[in-house]
Amino acid sequence: MAELEARGIPTVGVATTEFIEGAKAQAKSLGTDPALVFIPHPVQDRTNDELRQLADEHFDAIVKLLVK
Amino acid sequence: MSTLPEDGLVAVVKRDCPTCVMTAPVLGELARRAGIIVYSQDDPSFPDTVALRESDLGLDMSHRLKIEIVPTLIRLEGGREVARTYGWDRAEWERLSGLSDLGRDLPASQPGCGARNIEPGTFERLKVRFNETGLKSRRIEIGGDEDEQEAMFARGWSDGLPLVPPIEERVLRMLDGTGRDPQEVIGLVPPALAAATVEKIAVNAVMAGCKPEYLPVVLAAVEAVLDESFAMHGVLATTMFVGPVVIVNGAVRRRIGMNAKGNALGQGNRANSSIGRALQLVIRNIGEGRPQEVDRATLGNPGKLGYCFAEDEEGSSWEPLSVERGMKPGASAVTVFAGFGLQGVVDQKSRDPESLVRSFAESLKAVHNVKIAPACDALIVVCPEHERTFRDAGWSKARLYEELYRLCEIPGDELVAGARGIAEGGPASLAGKTVNKFRPGGLLIVRAGGDAGMFSGIIGGWSASGGHGSVPVTREVKL
Incomplete structure (x- = not known):
């Protein structure tokens, strides 16, 4: 993500809540502060409709971080 | 740690070495005729043929001089080492000392023994003590009462x-x-x-x-x-x-x-x-x-x-x-x-x-x-x-x-x-x-x-x- 930002591409990471700790650890290791949106876990077993709904629910939050 | 002479002869020996023992009389000769300081790696009372003996039990001097074989004979001039030889070799010892007719009862030459300061384990300890390890990692001190594990x-x-x-x-x-x-x-x-x-x-x-x-x-x-x-x-x-x-x-x-x-x-x-x-x-x-x-x-x-x-x-x-x-x-x-x-x-x-x-x-x-x-x-x-x-x-x-x-x-x-x-x-x-x-x-x-x-x-x-x-x-x- 830091690489994409460095190339001038606004970037937001989307992950499930189970990865909040992992994201924190990785950010600490690399000394970065990435823009992240966390959605409810799990996603692996979601249907396409459920995924679309999740996307709709978090769309505004993602856009907000992209344009920051 | 003692200091080396500006000019003169220095030898490093250990009692636990047949060649060093064999050359003890020669070291005595050098002491009488030219002057020499002898460092002993294992026994400060050896060789008793030389009055100016120094103990190098800690092996600091041996490490500084980079001794690898005993006996080693070194000539110093103006505070610098100009020549050294190791083991017993009459021609070499005579060349370094400028004396002739050394050790006439001895064979022409005999190899020396491994010096104590380069034994595995000892060598590393000396490097650490002299801060010569070249290691770049952080040193971490553990308190005396702390358990290492x-x-x-x-x-x-x-x-x-x-x-x-x-x-x-x-x-x-x-x-x-x-x-x-x-x-x-x-x-x-x-x-x-x-x-x-x-x-x-x-x-x-x-x-x-x-x-x-x-x-x-x-x-x-x-x-x-x-x-x-x-x-x-x-x-x-x-x-x-x-x-x-x-x-x-x-x-x-x-x-x-x-x-x-x-x-x-x-x-x-x-x-x-x-x-x-x-x-x-x-x-x-x-x-x-x-x-x-x-x-x-x-x-x-x-x-x-x-x-x-x-x-x-x-x-x-x-x-x-x-x-x-x-x-x-x-x-x-x-x-x-x-x-x-x-x-x-x-x-x-x-x-x-x-x-x-x-x-x-x-x-x-x-x-x-x-x-x-x-x-x-x-x-x-x-x-x-x-x-x-x-x-x-x-x-x-x-x-x-x-x-x-x-x-x-x-x-x-x-x-x-x-x-x-x-x-x-x-x-x-x-x-x-x-x-x-x-x-x-x-x-x-x-x-x-x-x-x-x-x-x-x-x-x-x-x-x-x-x-x-x-x-x-x-x-x-x-x-």
Whole structure:
């Protein structure tokens, strides 16, 4: 993500809540502060409709971080 | 520490040396006729033929003078060493001293003995004392009342088991196991992308319990996992089971006493266990890759403590894995594979390869889930009794790969999500097609294990196998 930002591409990471700790650890290791949106876990077993709904629910939050 | 004379003769001796004892009278002669200071490495009262004796029990002066053999005779002029000789050699001693007719009862020459200051262990201690180690790692002082083990656990260095304290002497001795520059950077270790120098890897090899002769294998394994195509970051961070599995080929296996035979994948062999462990400690302590931090493994697998074994090459009809992958026959090499666990393949009845290969294929189809294809790469560990069955029938490795792939073609209808009452599976579009359980090049075969027992194993891989994820990587072991 830091690489994409460095190339001038606004970037937001989307992950499930189970990865909040992992994201924190990785950010600490690399000394970065990435823009992240966390959605409810799990996603692996979601249907396409459920995924679309999740996307709709978090769309505004993602856009907000992209344009920051 | 005493000071050396500006001009004059200096000798370094030890009583525990027949040549030094033999030259004691000559040293006495030099003392009378020219003047000399004699340093004794082991007995301050030796030689009693010389009045100006200095004790060098601490070996400081010997270290400063870089003594390697005793007796050593040195001539100083204007505060600088201008000549030295070691052992007894009349011509040389006369040349240095400017005197003639020395030691007329002695033979013309006699070799000396090894100096105490360069004995293994002592040499490293002296380097540490003189701050000449060249080591760049942080020094960490542990309080006098602190328990070493607890201190290391508290600092988070451990994989859960006790560590060998990486004191300077041990790290120096470990670095003797390689000719590479301790400050050479092998690569950047994810997830912190911190530089792994030969020295830092040596520190972790010490902690893991490695011997110095294992270090080249550890270095090769680190080099291999840091190859971009292995995707170590993903292999670490995944929720899946995998960790790096290290397979060792070539002459190094025998040289360092690895186990390719009975219980090769289990406990009990120092090289197998500590090399695998050292690699994991590098990821933990240099890369900051730790469970429940960046490592999100749901279950992981016991191999993440360390998973390293040697291929059983001798007597096998198949070329070693490293040779299959392009290395020269006999060359020492490691192959790293993102894998987990061991799925046993029991077949005690097959007398022909056609039957035996089916046992393997049906087991392979269950890797990850019978409903998933392609699933991942897989490393097949064929035991000697099973390899014998293929060998007796004249099946080359290439033939075995071919047959396995053929038998791992699966009708898409059986894989579709919902088929066989299992929601897991592929899209409906698979119906009517066939899908192979493995991507081309996704199977690896090695031989290992004891000579009795018809029990082989499958080491499953990571679902992200291939160019978009992790591929196995082979690297030469460089001394």
